Amino acid sequence: MKFAQKAIILVLLLILASPFVLSVVQALSMVGETKVFVYPDKMKVKVSDVFKVYINISDVSGLQGFDFMLTYNTSILDCLALEEGTFLSRVGNTFIAKQEINDKFSSEFGRVWLAIAILGQGCANGSGTLAVIKFNATAVGESVLDLYSDYPHKPDQVKLATCGLVAIPNSAIDGHVVADCSSNNPDPPDPPDDAVDPPNPDINGDGIVNIKDMVIVAMAYGTSVGVPGFNISADLNQDGSINMADLYLVARTFGGHV
Numbered sequence: 001m002k003f004a005q006k007a008i009i010l011v012l013l014l015i016l017a018s019p020f021v022l023s024v025v026q027a028l029s030m031v032g033e034t035k036v037f038v039y040p041d042k043m044k045v046k047v048s049d050v051f052k053v054y055i056n057i058s059d060v061s062g063l064q065g066f067d068f069m070l071t072y073n074t075s076i077l078d079c080l081a082l083e084e085g086t087f088l089s090r091v092g093n094t095f096i097a098k099q100e101i102n103d104k105f106s107s108e109f110g111r112v113w114l115a116i117a118i119l120g121q122g123c124a125n126g127s128g129t130l131a132v133i134k135f136n137a138t139a140v141g142e143s144v145l146d147l148y149s150d151y152p153h154k155p156d157q158v159k160l161a162t163c164g165l166v167a168i169p170n171s172a173i174d175g176h177v178v179a180d181c182s183s184n185n186p187d188p189p190d191p192p193d194d195a196v197d198p199p200n201p202d203i204n205g206d207g208i209v210n211i212k213d214m215v216i217v218a219m220a221y222g223t224s225v226g227v228p229g230f231n232i233s234a235d236l237n238q239d240g241s242i243n244m245a246d247l248y249l250v251a252r253t254f255g256g257h258v
Contacts, residue, residue: 034060034168036068036130036158038145038175047137047181050080053145055114055131057087060160060168063124064218065117067098067211068158068172069150070133071109073143076179079103080134082112087128093119095221095244097214097251115159115211115254117218119247121229123163137179145175151208151255161211163219165204201250202258203233209253217246 039054055068066088072079079101088094098115105111114131118124149158149172160168203213216234223230224241234242236249 034170037173058127062162065161067115071146074110076141076143083132085129092122098254119221147172
């Protein structure tokens with residue numbers, strides 16, 4: 001190889017290795033990546049203020065169900081409400097397998113947990129709001145709104161499932177709240193009541209009741225014996241049809257190990 005050719009190759013390699021080019025390449029690689037994020041990502045409130053944050057999703061394709069957790073500092077914030085957003089419900093009827101506010105998750109932190117699936121075969125695409133969380137600022141200080149998933153623990157992802165039970169790769173982006181006054185506020189509401197004990201909610205046999213089991217039931221929802229799409233494994237109460245009772249049986253121990 002001639003000296004001039006070697007010199008050109010060396011210059012190209014140096015350019016490609018430069019921080020600017022690497023940052024551009026990294027940014028381009030992130031285009032179209034599914035993100036689940038707290039919006040707004042930074043908030044400044046006064047103590048005694050009641051405010052909302054939104055758990056939004058962007059650039060997703062074929063979403064049938066999600067499962068996320070979010071922790072917050074209970075010395076700064078009380079969680080007053082956890083509600084479903086419109087992203088899945090605008091596609092069709094949904095089922096909430098887990099909707100929990102735990103203000104005593106640990107000595108320092110509270111946790112919200114929400115898991116929802118579309119009933120039937122519908123899937124959501126694009127961007128929108130998965131959930132709305134209402135807080136009350138109770139003291140001066142700062143709190144990270146840490147968005148993640150568990151079972152197994154993934155600090156930078158939530159669980160997203162397609163109609164085919166395929167996990168959707170994603171990035172979870174936290175939020176941050178600063179409060180600058182002082183006040184008192186009411187305690188958060190109790191979590192919703194659970195249903196009856198399930199006979200065998202771990203439908204796919206992976207040892208844990210999770211979004212995959214919920215999606216299996218949701219995909220067969222409304223079917224019965226002899227109808228196309230009926231899945232006998234999803235008929236947990238063995239009444240010959242897939243209905244709300246079967247979904248409740250999954251929800252009862254959602255997140256539990258079997």
